[in-house]
Amino acid sequence: MTTLPPPLPKELTQTGGSTDVTIDELFDVITKRIANHPRSLQKAIGPSEVGQACARRLAYQLLGHEERQSGPNWKATVGTAVHAWLERTFGDDNRRMLRDADMERWLIESRVTVGATKTLGKVSGSCDLFDRVTGLVVDWKCIGPSQLRHYKSAGPSEQYRTQAHLYGRGWKLLGYDVSEVCICFLPRNGELRDAYAWHEPWDEQIALRGLERLEGIAATCNMLGDTALAMLPTADVWCINCPFYKAGSTDPAQGCPGHDMPKAADPAPLNFISSTNK
Ligand code: SF4
Missing domain, CATH: 3.90.320.10 (Lambda Exonuclease; Chain A)
Structure with missing residues (x-):
């Protein structure tokens, strides 16, 4: 049988207090935990992201852009x-x-x-x-x-x-x-x-x-910085859920308007020619 701790001393209890406040506290614990989960804090590109169809999205990560928070995931x-x-x-x-x-x-x-x-x-x-x-x-x-x-x-x-x-x-x-x-x-x-x-x-x-494609994108980002964002090919991959999506953005450095948005100066997509090491 589980050994339970004794009841708290009277001065530490608020029985009959506001349940809404307690509910807020419950959700606060949950959201803080989600925000601090290693997956939420992960910055380096891992195997799960290498094949990301949208090269621009990878570039945002590689260039260290802050992800837009759309609430706890x-x-x-x-x-x-x-x-x-x-x-x-x-x-x-x-x-x-x-x-x-x-x-x-x-x-x-x-x-x-x-x-x-x-x-x-x-x-x-x-x-x-x-x-x-x-x-x-x-x-x-x-x-x-x-x-x-x-x-x-x-x-x-x-x-x-x-x-x-x-x-x-x-x-x-x-x-x-x-x-x-x-x-x-x-x-x-x-x-x-x-x-x-x-x-x-x-x-x-x-x-x-x-890995070769990732290297191409990384090298392009290294060379061009934020300028690379407008040049990298995009893909139709649930833009609405993308942490770098910004509706109507005309400056990729401030956020991406999404794959379907016409791009003012849409340069030819870059080819990624690079070497891959073990
Ligand atoms: S919003 Fe869409 S097109 Fe833009 S970076 Fe994100 S996934 Fe790519």
């Missing part, structure tokens, strides 16, 4: 909570296997370096799961119903695909045999039977292409 927090549950679940399964078969099968939430670029140096990230038995790389995605429908019919985005293959490269560089990559789409508000596990053979070239 609750959906991402739900995803983080699901990841934490899966981490515990597979950790428990590892302990069971250690007991029964003297072997830990799953490598969970492991930090791997997936490569490097000349301008940025090492690119690292945390891989959700790696199966030591089959060489399968697994990435969990906790998503809403319309996204789930979309990925079931069209397959994962290039961004997700690149991320999975980059993790595969990370494991390969550590000496593991990598066979396939799997993106496991889990319904954020549905039943487990609705989950969709996409997979394909691991292909190092997909990872290398992502």
